[in-house]
Amino acid sequence: MAEASRVLQTTLIPSFHPQHKSPIFQSLPLNFRRNPIQCTVSTSNSTKATVPQKIPWGCESDSLENASALQKWLTYSGLPPQKMALQKVEVGERGLVALKNIRKGEKLLFVPPSLFITADSEWTCGEAGKVLKQNGVPDWPFLATYLISEASSLESSRWSNYISALPRQPYSLLYWTSEELDRYLEASQIRQRAIERVTNVVGTYNDLRLRIFSKYPALFPEEVFNIETFKWSFGILFSRLVRLPSLGGKVALVPWADMLNHSCEVDAFLDYDKSSQGVVFSTDVSYEPGEQVFISYGKKSNGELLLSYGFVPREGTNPRDSVELSLSISKSDKCYKEKLEALRKHGLSASQCYPIQVTGWPLELMAYAYLAVSPPSMSGQFEEMAAAASNKSTTKKDLRYSEIEEEALQFILDSCEVSISKYNKFLQASGSMDLDVTSPKQLNRRLFLKQLAVDLSTSERRILFRAQYILRRRLRDMRRGELRALTIFNGFRKFFK
Secondary structure (H helix, E strand, O other), X not given: OOOOOOOOOOOOOOOOOOOOOOOOOOOOEOOOOOOOOOOOOOOOOOOOOOOOOOOOOOEOOOOOOOHHHHHHHHHHOOOOOOOXXXXXXXXXOEEEEEOOOEOOOOEEEEEOHHHOEOOOXXXXXXXXXXXXXXXXXXXXXXXXXXXXXXXXXXXXXXXXHHHHOOEOOOOOHHHOOHHHHHHHOOOOOHHHHHHHHHHHHHHHHHHHHHHOHHHOOOOOOOOOOOHHHHHHHHHHHHHHOEEEHHHOOEEEEOOOHHHOEEOOOOOOOOEEEOOOOEEEEEOOOOEOOOOEOEEOOOOOOHHHHHHHHOOOOOXXXXXXXXXXXXXXXXXXXXXXXXXXXHHHHOOOOOEEEEXXXXXXXXXXXXXXXXXXXXXXXXXXXHHHHHHXXXXXXXXXXXXXXXXXXXXXXXXXXXXXXXXXXXXXXXXXXXXXXXXXXXXXXXXXXXXXXHHHHHHHHHHHHHHHHHHHHHHHHHHHHHXXXXXXHHHHHHHHHHHHO
């Protein structure tokens, strides 16, 4: 489905604090002109905004129209001969396919540093880059602005062949409207993550516009640098930026390497190889000619893969899949204020989300459950429980309070069943959704998004069903044990009478 990205580690956009003198930005928009930006510094406000229009660069996500030009340019620019070619594929729409037999453990790619796009890359419009550096713009918004600047420079940019081969609309939840997020992802906690990401990107754009773009309209005209172009550039970064461990965690766009698709069945990842001086990966399976070659985008859940890359693996194929379970301290709790205060000391709130996998749940979740059900008589342990519930704390997490363990497990089970009911409601209603849509274009989009949401909801509900089964069985065993102990006790009492 999605020809996804290679962010091997989740990187969040830095948040901006207005009181700081060095701006740290976040955000995005939609208008542009097809003419290259004129590199003339001006502080006038004469730039005219145009009507929002379609992104004028890039290609359709499944298009190979620019693949040949990209490969020729890469070879000319120093990419060594490859054992793979860019072709249409079943998984990912387009991807790298083996041209020859590839052995397990073989190193591939060898993309030289001269083909990396980093914060140190040379700008076609040098003045624009100089202004951003003077204002201390961090790497993510810096690279997002760089992509737009180079894209709008057309053939005069060194990266024109690469940008022409990038998807015009990257698959990402950045491109879902708030109505679509509410409609299709209401049951999933990934909806809130998507809203936060959109908010961060929009905030970044607004900061850049206010502090830099508005002061240099000739360098950063609004018809080029707007919310839609920033959605596009951040979509590219979220889905294609690579963190290179061997270069101290440096982030880069690596043309050609970013055409590799993800598979849950491999662990191969991109990194810089100092001996060959290029980005490589070592295959952990063998490939025959005609087979698509895969890497791993990291240990991500299906929700995280949808969030950044716009696809959901088939149900049951992702061993790292998880679902976020929401837990809350009841406001009617007699110790609500004391518990909330203990949680806040450790950066937590009255409502928290914890990941559940088919194999179980984290110790932090159990600690939170203990706190949620603990009676006033255990107020002396509130601090200990709250510390153990935080993943930032180094305190002991494997707590055990046998006197309230049954209540804690029941609390988690109740939360699971509330979440399951939401998934059931959506999945039951999904069949009758969008029957009133008559526009073929709109209907195709909605059906596509709905199918992604159904796939995600099905996989997340499956994990919750497993947790529900484990919890019910554990509670049943505990209650049987208690009943057995009570029966024995009553027997002794009758005997002594």
